[in-house]
Every structure is written in C-alpha cells, then in structure tokens.
Amino acid sequence: MVPSASGIFWFQHGWFWLIPLADGTTSVGAVCWPYYLKSRSKPLREFFADTIALCPKLQERLKDATLVDELVHATGNYSYSSSRCSGERYLMLGDAYAFIDPVFSSGVYLAMHSAFVGAEVVATCLDRPAAAERARQDFEATMRKGPREFSWFIHRVTNPTMRELFMYPQNPLRVKEALLSLLAGDIFGKTPIWGSLYILKAIYYISSIANLKRTYTAWKMRRQNIRDLGPLAGETVLGSK
Numbered sequence: 453m454v455p456s457a458s459g460i461f462w463f464q465h466g467w468f469w470l471i472p473l474a475d476g477t478t479s480v481g482a483v484c485w486p487y488y489l490k491s492r493s494k495p496l497r498e499f500f501a502d503t504i505a506l507c508p509k510l511q512e513r514l515k516d517a518t519l520v521d522e523l524v525h526a527t528g529n530y531s532y533s534s535s536r537c538s539g540e541r542y543l544m545l546g547d548a549y550a551f552i553d554p555v556f557s558s559g560v561y562l563a564m565h566s567a568f569v570g571a572e573v574v575a576t577c578l579d580r581p582a583a584a585e586r587a588r589q590d591f592e593a594t595m596r597k598g599p600r601e602f603s604w605f606i607h608r609v610t611n612p613t614m615r616e617l618f619m620y621p622q623n624p625l626r627v628k629e630a631l632l633s634l635l636a637g638d639i640f641g642k643t644p645i646w647g648s649l650y651i652l653k654a655i656y657y658i659s660s661i662a663n664l665k666r667t668y669t670a671w672k673m674r675r676q677n678i679r680d681l682g683p684l685a686g687e688t689v690l691g692s693k
Contacts (some may be wrong), residue, residue: 459470459513461509461510462507462615463506463507463510464506465484465485465488465503465506466483466484466485466488466610467482467483467610468481468482468483468504468507468510469481469483470479470510470513471478474523477520478517480504480510480514482503482504485649485673485677486677488676489526493495495682496524496525496526497519497523497524498519500524510555513592528630529583530551531551531552532550532551533549533550533551533599534548534549534550537549537550537591537592537595538573538588538591538592539588542590543570543591544566544569544572544595545563545566545570546559546563546564546566547559549566550595550599552599552602552603552606555626558598558602558635558637559682561636561637562598562599562602562637565598565640566594566595566598567635569591569594569595570591572587573588573590573591575586579621584610594640597639597640598639598640600635601634601639602634602635604630604653605634605635608656610670610674611660611667611670612663612666612670613656613659613663613666613667615662615668616659617652617655617656619658624651624655625648625651626648627648627649627651627652627655628652629645629648630645630646630647630648630651630652631649631652633645634649655673
C-alpha cells in the first residue's frame, strides 16, 4: 500500500503526481518534457518504472506498492480552448469550452462554477430577453477568467523560479496562502486574495530578472519543447499504484 498522502515530486525531466483515491489505491503519473518521452525504446510499463527510478524520493515511497492495473497509460497534450462559449440558443460549459493542464484538478471546479453561472444566463434569456446579450457577455468574461488565472501558474510550474517560491520556507505577505486559494478556485466574486497574488507575481518576475540567465535557459527550453514534435509531444505517462 502507498501512504495515503498526496504530493508532487520534481525530477530532471518533469514532475510526478501522487494522489490517493477513495478505493484505497493511489494514482501516480509523470508529466515530462517531449524530448524525454521521445527517448522511449521499451514498453511503456518498463519505461514508467525506469522514470520513477529517476526520482529516489518517489521510488522510496513506492517501494512496497503493487501495480493494480496491468496497463500503464500515456496521452499527449490535450489542453484546448474555444474562441467563444455562447451564442444564440447555446452555452458551452466546463470542458466543452476549455480544458487546461490537470494540475490540482481545477477543471472540476471550473465546470461546476460554469454550470451555476450558465443557469443564471438561461434564466435571464427566458425571463428578460432584452438583457440576454449582456448576460452572455458577462458569461464569456467569467468563462475566460478561470483558465486565464490558472494558466498563469501552470505555464510556470516547471520554471526554477516558481519551484523556489514553492520550496521557500517563509510566507511573506501570505502569498502562499493566496496561491493555494487560487488553486482551490477562489477567483470569482469578492475574493480577498488578489493583493497577495499580485505580490507573488511581482516576486516571481523580480526573481526571474535577478536570475536572467537561468530564466532565459528555462524559457528557451520551454519554447523548444512546445513545438510540434510528433505524437509524443507533451506526452503524459499515467499509472496507478
């Protein structure tokens, strides 16, 4: 059995998730740079085991674990967004409109929130047709807001500067609490976190400028790896232990 505690593990070629599930099993997966996935020359199950071995702390956590699913799964980059999410007689809710990288399962919350907001739009269209266009415009703005705010963090989660902010033991001006609130979905309405989030972003950009060479190297690596490199571009290796 795997200890019932979730976690994230960084390693040279990407990062792992470790998520306990309700049935007592634990989901383990690796998100890796395309250049590493393209190096695979053996069956996916063996490759996944070799990948885990590159992260000693995770390997130690899994030393007594048993693979409960005989198959290890892999998929490519499946993030997407539509140019609009509403029109005459239709609304696009949740994943129908956009799907962002599944960090912290934020898409589940965004889908539920969009359903509540969408219901208000439908009610407005039925009860007050004259206000329908404005209601749809507000809906569009709300739907764009969630993926935009989450994406700022997701696009930088592998950057060394963001990694240092995560691992930094102190919490100046409650910026870590603000980040956790963001990841929990507290980005709509009168949320109190924006001041601390702006400070977090300022710290990130200042630290990036102070380590300009490292920042440029990380940026260049990302640019090279988000190009279309074939069927393995952006591949994610998934497994359950």
